[in-house]
Amino acid sequence: MTLSLDWLPAMAFTYIILFARIGAMIMLLPALGEQMIPMRLRLSFALAFTLVLFPLLSDLMPAMPAALDGMIGILGHELAIGLMIGAIIRLTVMATQLAGAVVAFQTGLSGAMTADPTMSGMQSAVFASFLSFLGVTLIFATDLHHVALAAIYDSYMVFSPTDPLMIEDAMQMAIRTLAAAFTVGVQMAAPFVVFGLVFNLGAGILARLMPQLQVYFVLMPANIIVGLLLFAVLLTMMMGWYLTAFENHLAMWRG
Template identity: 35%
Template sequence: MDLGALLTTQFLSVALVFARIGAAMMFMPGFGESFITPRHRLATSLLIALVITPLVAQGPVPTGGVDLVLAFGIEVTLGIWIGLVSRVLLTAMQVAGAQIGMVSGLSNAFAPDIGSFQGSTLIATSLLLGAIAVIFAADIHHVIIDALIESYFTFPPGTMMPGDLAEQMIRAGQNAFYIGVSVAAPFFVMGVVLNVGLGLTNRMLPSLPVFFVAAPVLIAAGLFVLVLAVPTAIRTFISHFVEWLGMMSF
């Protein structure tokens, strides 16, 4: 057996696996956060690729120039797709944070000490960091690695269905919006009840400065509901995220 050909085949096998894993890790929630340097993401991807290559290697490795470039292109595309769909699902927390900030008055542009949308950004960032922390605390990162391995059986190397990938990306956006609105639903109820009550109060007491009374009440009530709703909100996102990782489909 030609040792050079064997080493070349083994290197290309690892490189093809690394192409998919590395592309996915650049966007994957938990692994692909901006505060994790690309060097560490790629190093983690390389280690995972070295470990799982014997598990996912399927068929002969292409050695021709055109076939090899095409194979790398497909693997990188699939990896980017997996990472981006996961990232789109994570934006559900941003949708929820924006809605919560608007309903609770934290994003009121007329409040000089808060500023426009800064309150919504703070809540969205808190929910994002909470979801990322739970991913590692609940060992969901192990599920992510298992999902990347299973992706080779869902999407065998060298095959890609662009139409299905585009459809799933659209469904990811739909699910992210649905999760975000579902998480923010208690705040919608709270906002309706408080605003109706304050409106009736204004009708009975026209001289009452409702804006100055309503803002502290809305913010206090929003923060109180937020404390109660955060565990359920993160659990809702994690359940949908894990469900998608298990099937790679909506």
Template identity: 30%
Template structure:
């Protein structure tokens, strides 16, 4: 009985390292890391994936989780999971920022509702684009891509190998890329709203008695909705393209390590 108990204890201790990294990644990645997913579900998912990744997640040298080295290694796994989760979160940040830019130009930024996915208030356009991004995430089998990235991370960044310095340097630099990608996607809506506002400004100077500014607000919303309907058709294609960019960035991080 004692050998069986010792073997079971050794297996549980070995599962600790992939479990910590997976739980940290699931807590920070989109969709699964949102408030709409209970913590117990994330814990069970991390536990199930830890069992699957157990053969490739073992440290080269056995580490006791209750030692000082084990505490440092646990923090290391949390940071690595946070880095990978934030890399996937960059894609969702692009479309959330895109929705905010579009709604502010259309005059819909005042239409704010409580977002059940993030637990904060956001405008309706950002929430719509976020829901569409979630659907595209599962349509392109993003959850399977996530599993593949997680398995590759244990090979490139083994347990006890330290925090990858290249990842700590490269990830903050991607914030500028998020802003530029969102701005490029929002340019059609921004430009069209600007043209309509300039047109109504000129008409108001020509015929000030008509008070066209009161009518222009409604027309800008209608025109912005038409532009948004045309933009929504390209969301899946852009999502796949941004995902490929993030995967290329992760591959570059792992190869550099």
């Protein structure tokens, strides 16, 4: 009795092209692909998740080409799709960065900088780092990472491995996603914009009425205290708005 292993190359090729898209998306998705998570852990999770999806998606994969250039072409196609989708979804986290920067500016704490774990350790305002980290925590706490994993599976229904790359559509989607993230960030920080306008207007009027008073040094502590209290009161609303926008964006990729 002889055991044939002719099916192994085709199975290995299917697994590799599945991993190309899934791994690229997991490395870029919010929460799942954060730099604070060790690279080996992310790689192991991507390999395991590819193994889970293998029996579900293997029938949708193209047959293994006979030539090496055909294999490289399919691999590059899947890798490009994964990078495009992951990068576009990653743009949604810019809402917390924008909202945190606006809050820090309006409360007079824009000079307080700290390392942001969601931006590879780059320096950002304290409020921006806090909101970004809180957003990642709430994504896991509300099980939205399950929606992200489901979006990876559903991406094969929207972007077939045999269809040509839709680069122009991806660019338009990136622009719309960036605009939506900017809108959500401004909406999250809208109360602080109003607070800053009212506070600075009142400070300007007071400075005109009492030129001898150092208005800036007198009102700056009040500006910080009121800003922190307003931030504590509105934090639940701000993060709820962000999570809703993030869920809606993932639902769009699920078709």
